[in-house]
Amino acid sequence: MTGTTEGTFAALRTQLREAAATFADGPGALEGILLGLVDDVDRAVREPLEIFPVCHHSPASAIAMARRLREKQPKVVYLELCEDMAPLLTELRNCRLPVAVQAFATETDGFPAEWSPLSVVAPITEASAEYQAIAYALDTPGVELVLVDRSSDHVFQWDERGTRDAEPAETDAPPAEEAALHGDAVGVELGDLRPRFAELEEHLLRHGRVRHWSEWWHQYVEMPLGDSDHDTYRQVMLLIGSLFRRLAPGDSHRVRVDEDRERHMWTRMREHLAATGTDPADCLYVCGAFHAASRVEEFGVHGTDTFEIGPRTATKWQHGLIPSSHAAIEAHFGLATGSVSIAATLWAKNVGRTRVRPYRLAGQSGAGGPRARKTVAATAPVPELPAADRLTGFLGRPPVLDRLDEAELLGWSVEVVRAARRNGYLASTADAIAVFETSILLAGMRDRAKPTPYDFQDAAVTCIEKDTVPGRRDVRHIVAIMMGGDRIGQVGYDALPPLARDVHDRLAPLNLRLQQRGVQRALLDMTGRPELERCSDVLWMLRRLLPQGAARPIMGERKLGERSIQESWDLALGTHQRALIELGYEGVSIEQVLEQRLRRTAYAPRATTATVLEAVEDATLYLRGRRLPDELGTHALEVLSAERGVDGAPEVLRRVRRLLAYYRTGEPVLPPWIESFVKAGYAHYCTLLPTAFTDEDATVRQVAAMLGFLFSMEGLALSLSCDRTQLELAVAQSHPRDPSRTALLWAARTQLGHLSRADLRARCDELLGNPLVVPAYPRYLSGFVHALEPVPGLTDFVVEAVSNAFGRLPDPVLLPWLPTLITTLRSGGAELAPLLIREVGRIFPGRLAELDAWVPPWQAQPQADAEAGRTARRAGAGGGAHALLVTHPATCDALANLLGCEGTWRTAAPGPSGAALAARHPDTAVALEALLASG
Structure with a gap:
C-alpha cells in the first residue's frame, strides 16, 4: 500500500510501550517483541509491491481476496506455489474441487534411493484465497500469474529426513488412512498459519476455552475478520504472522527452510519485474501471513540480490492433478476433523451475506449455491488511499456477540438426531432437545452468545454417543458430514x-x-x-x-x-x-508401465531367481509376445548361476513346472532360455545338494524342492546332454544327520534305484523296533511327507508308514507329534495333501462295518513270500523269475510284443508252468520282477 508514513502506528506503539512497562516492570525483551510486531506490520504495509497475507482454507481470506482483486485489478499476481506447477493450473477448469496439484518422480537422480517415489501435493479448495487468485488471473485478459515458490525438486533438496520438526496434530485429527488420496506425498500448504511455539498454542487454547487450533482460529480470527475491510484484514493477518514468527523456536531446520523460501520468492519476483518492466504498484503478492512478515535481507522490491538459487537435480518430474477431499486435507496437515468442511459451509454463508462476487474458473464443474455465481466483467480499479492505523481500533474493540439463531441451531439438532438414527444410534426427540440446550450451555461457558459448529459438535457427542459407537461412524464424523460433508474432488477426463x-x-x-x-x-x-x-x-x-x-x-x-x-x-x-x-506419470500406456515395473523387479539388485521367474510368468500372462519373457528368462538363468543358497528352491520349482507345462502345450518347441535354465539348474542343484543336506539354515522343504527339480526335470535335462552320474554322485555324497533329512535321502535313493521298496520298509520297521529311536520316528515321517514332492510314487508307502506309526507308537510319542504333522501339511505341503487323501481313499475301506475285517495291503502278503522274493533277487534270474512269469503270462506276452520278440509257451503240465521266452531272455525277467516288486 502506498502513501503510508512512519507515524502510521505511533498510537499503537505508545500503547505497547506502556503495556510492556506495566507488565514487565520496565523496558526489556517484552517491549522488543511487542514493538517488533508493529515494525513488521509497518514494513510490510509500506512495501511498494502489495503483500496480501492469507491463511490456507480460510473463508475470511478468500472473501478478502475476491474483494481486493475486484478493487485493485492487478496486472501480475505472484503466488506462493511451486514454480514448476504453473502449467497445470489451467486444467483446474476441467476438475471438480477439491483437487491437488502434484509433482511425482518414480526414478530419482540426486536423492537417496529409499526416498523414492517422490511426491509433492498442493491441495486447492473453493474456500481458499489462492483459488480466487488463480481464477482471476486465468480468466481475466491481460493478467499474468507467476508462481514464485521453490520448485518440487528444491522441496526435497532442502529436506533433511529425520531432522524436520514434527507437525503438531489436532487432538481429534482424522485417522491416517483417510489421507489415502494424497498417499505419502509431502504437502505444500499455502498460508500455513499456526503457532510453532507449543507453549503459545497451549496458552491460546486454554484461555480461549477451545479444544484445538482449528476451533480457536474459527472463533477468534475467522469470525471477526469475515466482514472486515481490506486494511483491517491485512494488518491483522500481518500481526498474527509476525507474532507466530517471532515466537517460533529458533535455529531449527524448519526456520532455515522458511527463510530460504522467502529469499527464493523475492528473488523470483525481482527477476520478473526487471525482465518485464512491470510497475510494482500493478502487482499483488499472495503468500502466507507467516512469510509476509519476513525479516530477510532480500525482502521487498529494493532488497538485496545475494541469494543464489541452486540448480535442480537430474530427477525427471511428472506433474498432474489428483483428486483430494476435505478429510484428506485434514489428515495430511493435522487439522481437526470437519474443520475444512465447516470452512466450506462458512464460505458459502459469507458469500451470501457480504454479497461479494467470488471468481470461478469458466467451465468449472460442481457449481452450486452462491459459489456458482458467474464472474462479471472487471470494474474500474479503485484509487489507492493511504492506509490508516486499523490495528489500534481492532485490538481495542470488544468482541461482537452474535445473537443466537434458534432456528439454525434447532435445525442442526433435529438433523443430527436423524443422521444418528440412520447410523444405528438409539437417538430420540429428547436427544435433539438435549443437544440444543447443551450447545447453548457450552457456548455460555466459553463466553459465546452463539454456539459455533464446534460447540454443537461437542454437545452432540455428549448427548448422543455416550459410551459406544454402533456403526462405523461416530457422532463427530456424523456432524462433519452434516455440516458440509467430506467433499471429494474429481479430475475431469480432459485433465x-x-x-x-x-x-x-x-x-x-x-x-x-x-x-x-x-x-x-x-x-x-x-x-x-x-x-x-x-x-x-x-x-x-x-x-x-x-x-x-x-x-x-x-x-x-x-x-x-x-x-x-x-x-x-x-x-x-x-x-x-x-x-x-x-x-x-510412468508411461503412456499400461503395457509400457507394466513392462517397466517387471524389468525393475527382475533387474533389482536383490532380485532372486524366484522373483525373476514370477516376472516372466506375469509378462507371459498379461503382455502379448515372446520378447520380454525370453529376455527376463535369460536373466533368470544368470541370477540362478550367481545364487549360493537354496532359499527360493520351492518357488523356483513351482514356477518352472508351470512354465514348462505351458510351453509344452502351447508352443511347438520350448524356448531356448528354458532349456538352458533346466540344464543349468540341474547342474546347479546337483552341486548344492550335498551341502544342503547338512546345512542347518536350509529347511527340509527346500531340500525336497531341490530333489523335486532334479527328478522332475531329469528327462529333459538328460536329453540336453546332462549326465545322470552327477546326480548319483551328489546323492552318494550326502550324509545328513537330521532324521527328516535322512528319510528324504532314503526316498531319493529309492527313486534312483539304489534302495528297494522292501529295504525301505525294513528300515522303517527297524526304527519302530528300536526303543531308543522311537521318539524320533515322527521326524522321519515328516521327511517322508516332504519326499512326496520329488518322489510322488512313494505315496502308498507314506500312507503305510503313517498307519504303522498310529498303530505302534505309544501315545506319549504320537500325540505331541500330531500338531507338527498337521502344521507341516498346512504350511509346506498343501499341494501334497491331495496325494495322501486320494491314496488313503483308495486303500482304506469306505464303510465303517468293513473296517473290522479289513487287512492292510502291506500285511496281506505272507512273510514267507517276502523272504522268497528277497532270496530270488539275491540269486539273480533263478526259479523265482521263472515262476513269476508263468504266474503272469499276459504280462510276459505284452513285454515280448513291446520288444518285438516272437515265441510260444511251452508247458509240461495242463497249466502254464514255464516259458522258453523267459529262458532266452533272463535279463528281461529280472527287470520285470524288480519293476513289479517296487510297484
Whole structure:
C-alpha cells in the first residue's frame, strides 16, 4: 500500500510501550517483541509491491481476496506455489474441487534411493484465497500469474529426513488412512498459519476455552475478520504472522527452510519485474501471513540480490492433478476433523451475506449455491488511499456477540438426531432437545452468545454417543458430514494423463461411468461379444498395477494357458483415481508401465531367481509376445548361476513346472532360455545338494524342492546332454544327520534305484523296533511327507508308514507329534495333501462295518513270500523269475510284443508252468520282477 508514513502506528506503539512497562516492570525483551510486531506490520504495509497475507482454507481470506482483486485489478499476481506447477493450473477448469496439484518422480537422480517415489501435493479448495487468485488471473485478459515458490525438486533438496520438526496434530485429527488420496506425498500448504511455539498454542487454547487450533482460529480470527475491510484484514493477518514468527523456536531446520523460501520468492519476483518492466504498484503478492512478515535481507522490491538459487537435480518430474477431499486435507496437515468442511459451509454463508462476487474458473464443474455465481466483467480499479492505523481500533474493540439463531441451531439438532438414527444410534426427540440446550450451555461457558459448529459438535457427542459407537461412524464424523460433508474432488477426463484417458477409452465397451466413485459391477461375455476380450486384458493388467479393490475379479481367472470365456468384475476406478493418474506419470500406456515395473523387479539388485521367474510368468500372462519373457528368462538363468543358497528352491520349482507345462502345450518347441535354465539348474542343484543336506539354515522343504527339480526335470535335462552320474554322485555324497533329512535321502535313493521298496520298509520297521529311536520316528515321517514332492510314487508307502506309526507308537510319542504333522501339511505341503487323501481313499475301506475285517495291503502278503522274493533277487534270474512269469503270462506276452520278440509257451503240465521266452531272455525277467516288486 502506498502513501503510508512512519507515524502510521505511533498510537499503537505508545500503547505497547506502556503495556510492556506495566507488565514487565520496565523496558526489556517484552517491549522488543511487542514493538517488533508493529515494525513488521509497518514494513510490510509500506512495501511498494502489495503483500496480501492469507491463511490456507480460510473463508475470511478468500472473501478478502475476491474483494481486493475486484478493487485493485492487478496486472501480475505472484503466488506462493511451486514454480514448476504453473502449467497445470489451467486444467483446474476441467476438475471438480477439491483437487491437488502434484509433482511425482518414480526414478530419482540426486536423492537417496529409499526416498523414492517422490511426491509433492498442493491441495486447492473453493474456500481458499489462492483459488480466487488463480481464477482471476486465468480468466481475466491481460493478467499474468507467476508462481514464485521453490520448485518440487528444491522441496526435497532442502529436506533433511529425520531432522524436520514434527507437525503438531489436532487432538481429534482424522485417522491416517483417510489421507489415502494424497498417499505419502509431502504437502505444500499455502498460508500455513499456526503457532510453532507449543507453549503459545497451549496458552491460546486454554484461555480461549477451545479444544484445538482449528476451533480457536474459527472463533477468534475467522469470525471477526469475515466482514472486515481490506486494511483491517491485512494488518491483522500481518500481526498474527509476525507474532507466530517471532515466537517460533529458533535455529531449527524448519526456520532455515522458511527463510530460504522467502529469499527464493523475492528473488523470483525481482527477476520478473526487471525482465518485464512491470510497475510494482500493478502487482499483488499472495503468500502466507507467516512469510509476509519476513525479516530477510532480500525482502521487498529494493532488497538485496545475494541469494543464489541452486540448480535442480537430474530427477525427471511428472506433474498432474489428483483428486483430494476435505478429510484428506485434514489428515495430511493435522487439522481437526470437519474443520475444512465447516470452512466450506462458512464460505458459502459469507458469500451470501457480504454479497461479494467470488471468481470461478469458466467451465468449472460442481457449481452450486452462491459459489456458482458467474464472474462479471472487471470494474474500474479503485484509487489507492493511504492506509490508516486499523490495528489500534481492532485490538481495542470488544468482541461482537452474535445473537443466537434458534432456528439454525434447532435445525442442526433435529438433523443430527436423524443422521444418528440412520447410523444405528438409539437417538430420540429428547436427544435433539438435549443437544440444543447443551450447545447453548457450552457456548455460555466459553463466553459465546452463539454456539459455533464446534460447540454443537461437542454437545452432540455428549448427548448422543455416550459410551459406544454402533456403526462405523461416530457422532463427530456424523456432524462433519452434516455440516458440509467430506467433499471429494474429481479430475475431469480432459485433465487426465494420456494413460488414464487410454484406459477409459479401452473400457468404454463396458458402458460404465468409470469416473464415478463407488463400486460398479462389470459383466463380460467374451463368447457373445468378442470385443470384450480386450477389456478383459486391460482389467487384468489394472488388477496387477493398481491397489487392491480398484479392479477385483468376482468370476473368472487368468492362468498360464487358460482364459475365461465369462468374467465378472467389481470396479472402483473413480475411488482409486489418484493411483490411476500416478500410473500415467510412468508411461503412456499400461503395457509400457507394466513392462517397466517387471524389468525393475527382475533387474533389482536383490532380485532372486524366484522373483525373476514370477516376472516372466506375469509378462507371459498379461503382455502379448515372446520378447520380454525370453529376455527376463535369460536373466533368470544368470541370477540362478550367481545364487549360493537354496532359499527360493520351492518357488523356483513351482514356477518352472508351470512354465514348462505351458510351453509344452502351447508352443511347438520350448524356448531356448528354458532349456538352458533346466540344464543349468540341474547342474546347479546337483552341486548344492550335498551341502544342503547338512546345512542347518536350509529347511527340509527346500531340500525336497531341490530333489523335486532334479527328478522332475531329469528327462529333459538328460536329453540336453546332462549326465545322470552327477546326480548319483551328489546323492552318494550326502550324509545328513537330521532324521527328516535322512528319510528324504532314503526316498531319493529309492527313486534312483539304489534302495528297494522292501529295504525301505525294513528300515522303517527297524526304527519302530528300536526303543531308543522311537521318539524320533515322527521326524522321519515328516521327511517322508516332504519326499512326496520329488518322489510322488512313494505315496502308498507314506500312507503305510503313517498307519504303522498310529498303530505302534505309544501315545506319549504320537500325540505331541500330531500338531507338527498337521502344521507341516498346512504350511509346506498343501499341494501334497491331495496325494495322501486320494491314496488313503483308495486303500482304506469306505464303510465303517468293513473296517473290522479289513487287512492292510502291506500285511496281506505272507512273510514267507517276502523272504522268497528277497532270496530270488539275491540269486539273480533263478526259479523265482521263472515262476513269476508263468504266474503272469499276459504280462510276459505284452513285454515280448513291446520288444518285438516272437515265441510260444511251452508247458509240461495242463497249466502254464514255464516259458522258453523267459529262458532266452533272463535279463528281461529280472527287470520285470524288480519293476513289479517296487510297484
